[in-house]
Amino acid sequence: MGRHTAHRPRVGSVRIRALLCLGLLATPAVAGTFAFWTDDVQITGTTLTAATLDINVKGGDPQATSTLAMGAMVPGSSSAEVLPVNNVGTAPAKYSMTGGLTGTDAAAFSTAATDGLLLTIRSGGTVSGSGSTATCSGGTALVSATPLTATTSTVILTKTQTAQLAATSGSESLCFQIKLADTAPSSLQGKTATATFTVTGTSDLS
Numbered sequence: 001m002g003r004h005t006a007h008r009p010r011v012g013s014v015r016i017r018a019l020l021c022l023g024l025l026a027t028p029a030v031a032g033t034f035a036f037w038t039d040d041v042q043i044t045g046t047t048l049t050a051a052t053l054d055i056n057v058k059g060g061d062p063q064a065t066s067t068l069a070m071g072a073m074v075p076g077s078s079s080a081e082v083l084p085v086n087n088v089g090t091a092p093a094k095y096s097m098t099g100g101l102t103g104t105d106a107a108a109f110s111t112a113a114t115d116g117l118l119l120t121i122r123s124g125g126t127v128s129g130s131g132s133t134a135t136c137s138g139g140t141a142l143v144s145a146t147p148l149t150a151t152t153s154t155v156i157l158t159k160t161q162t163a164q165l166a167a168t169s170g171s172e173s174l175c176f177q178i179k180l181a182d183t184a185p186s187s188l189q190g191k192t193a194t195a196t197f198t199v200t201g202t203s204d205l206s
Contacts, residue, residue, distance in 0.1 A: 051091035051167070055201035058083050068178055068195065070132055078179035080127045080134035085172050087165035091203050094164055097157040099197035100149045106193045110150035115183045117193070118145040119156070123163070125175030136175035145179070152196050164205055 057063040067081040087093045101109055101117065109116040124139030142161055148154075163172045178195060180188075 051203070052089040053091050053093055053201050053203055054087070054089035055093060055095055055165075055199055056086050056088060057199055059086065068176060070178070070180075073132065073180045075180055075184040076182045077132040078135055078177055079132065080129075080136045080175060080177040082125070082127060082173055082175050085162075085165070085174060085199055087167065087170040087201065089201075090167050092164055092167050092170065092205060093201045093203055094159040094162055094205055095157075095199050095201045096155070096159045096162070097197055097199050098153050099156050099195065100152040100154045101193040102150075102152060102196055103193040105191035106150040108188060108191050109148065109193050112181070112185060112188060113147045114145075115181045115185055116188070117148045117195070118179045118181055119148050119195075120144055120146075120177040120179070121157070122175045122177075124173055127175060134177070135179075136177040139173075139175060142174070148178070148193075148195060150193075152198070156197070159202055159204065165201075 055061070058065075063083070065081055065083065068079045070077055070079045085095055099119075100106070120136055120141070121143040122136045122139040122141050125136040126138050128135050128137045142157060146156070164170070165172060176197075
């Protein structure tokens with residue numbers, strides 16, 4: 001019979017492989033852990049203050065005027081006064097104006113319409129004459145011989161008609177003229193009404 005040669009295992013190689021396998025199995029998969037540094041920066045000093053909107057007329061708020069008042073009017077009588085509209089606020093502004101007549105006889109003048117009390121406003125205009133013959137001349141006409149109504153909310157000027165007033169010192173000089181129409185009827189004799197105007201400022205500059 002043939003002789004079989006027994007192969008002895010190579011102990012060293014088996015042991016090394018075993019150790020390698022054990023080493024791989026025993027090594028956990030650990031993610032790296034790092035320390036992070038941070039730094040903060042504060043932004044300070046951001047103070048936010050709203051502007052002010054402040055309009056006055058001839059330095060007054062409200063403004064009372066007697067120069068436009070007339071007594072003993074007859075057809076053709078007129079009075080005039082320059083009334084600057086000033087912006088003393090910290091925001092640029094435009095303004096609009098409403099106005100009309102009040103008093104017991106306001107309706108009588110309003111009904112007379114173009115034969116009643118007529119308003120003229122001239123931007124940059126000046127006063128010519130005095131007393132019951134004072135008129136506005138020069139400048140740019142914003143309102144021309146428009147009848148005053150018995151409704152004080154009647155629109156007289158819109159903001160698109162007026163100049164933009166710069167903050168703090170912006171001003172537009174307006175010459176107001178009120179005239180009893182040359183054709184005023186006798187039915188207005190002895191009648192009395194009070195003209196009232198309201199200037200409204202706005203930060204809407206469109």
